[in-house]
Amino acid sequence: MAAILSRIVVVLFIIVVLVVLATSIRVVQQSKAYVIERLGAFQDVWGVGLHFKIPFLDRVRKVVSLKEQVADFPPQPVITKDNVTMQIDTVLYFQITDPKLYAYGVENPMNAIENLTATTLRNIIGELELDQSLTSRDVINARMRSILDEATDPWGIKVNRVELKNILPPKDIQNAMEKQMRAERERRESILQAEGQKQSQILVAEGEKESRILRADAEKQARIMAAEAEAEAILKVNQAMADSLKLLNEASPNDQVIKLKSLEAFQSAANGKATKIIIPSEIQGLAGLAAGVVETVKKPETGKAPVPPVTPPKA
The missing domain is CATH 3.30.479.30 (Band 7 domain)
Structure with a gap:
């Protein structure tokens, strides 16, 4: 019986020792710190890792988070x-x-x-x-x-x-501040609207300006093209006249042909809008001769010789 009691006591002692040892082993986690006291006085600060506390002497005074x-x-x-x-x-x-x-x-x-x-x-x-x-x-x-x-x-x-x-x-100050903020928002909104209208008017004016510039450029280009066409026409007319004179010169015309050409040139000049025309003496003679022939053909025979036209003096 005594042996059994002794065995029980030993087993209980071993269990108590194991429990004490288990409670004396502490694992400190990351971002934690243990403040340890021994017999009521500060002993140490445990950091991360495994630590052993002396039973009945050491105690954890405070667990501190380092976060x-x-x-x-x-x-x-x-x-x-x-x-x-x-x-x-x-x-x-x-x-x-x-x-x-x-x-x-x-x-x-x-x-x-x-x-x-x-x-x-x-x-x-x-x-x-x-x-x-x-x-x-x-x-x-x-x-x-x-x-x-x-x-x-x-x-x-x-x-x-x-x-x-x-x-x-305070509430009254909050109300005043809200009114002030509302007035400020309205003022900013008015400014934004005015800025928008200003920008719109500027864009419209710039559009009109660009349109006028384009129209002026178009008119300018049209006038330039018309002037170039007219100059090209005059050049072609002069070229044609030069070619005609060249051909006429190469044909060696006689005096009658030259006089006839002079008369045609005078006729062209007379058809213009000039108010004064200077008539060369050769053309005046041809004109008088032509007029006399026409009168002779128109008058019936009277037995009298026709009166020749008066030839203007040579210039």
Whole structure:
């Protein structure tokens, strides 16, 4: 009976030892850190890997996440320099860089960060007027990040970014701002319409200008082509006359033919619109002779000799 009890005790002891050993072995995951205390005092910070904790002496004081974390704080009432009360909620992006300082630097770090953020925001907004607060978000974010990062450094926390999520001014100011924005949109719309009409008128004027230029070019080309055609016709007429004279000269005409050609040329000149014509003496003689012959043919025989026409003196 005693042997059986001793065996049971041994088995139980082995089981207890195994359980203790199993609970003393810890595997630290990526982006985690364990703060270890021994007999109530800080002992070590475990990083990624397998670690063994001395039973009954060591304990895990805090498990810290090393990832970047986001803290969305509720809206805080702030007063601007011109005594306007607004509600502003803030988003904080931070990361734990020193697990030991985070575990021992401050009690309840998140509550401390929230209070510090609200205080810093009130101080910064209190130096700005309403318009500056609404239009200077980047400046406010940068100042808050710098101040909070410096203040939380002893706590092992690094503040990466601070964003003003919403800025809610009083209702009457919101209504006034909406009216102002509506008026601004209407003004911009009017400007755009005026610009559109201006561009349309410019395009119409440019189109008319181009049309007139094209018509003028067409008329110019037509006149040039007409002048070229007329010049070509005159050239051909002169060429034909030159060829005729050349053929006539090659035929060696007598005086009668030359006089006859002179008479034809005079007839052509007389058919024109000239008011004064100078008649050569040779043509005058031919004209008188032709007139006398015509009169002789027209008059009946009277027994009298016909009176010859008076020949003008030679020029």
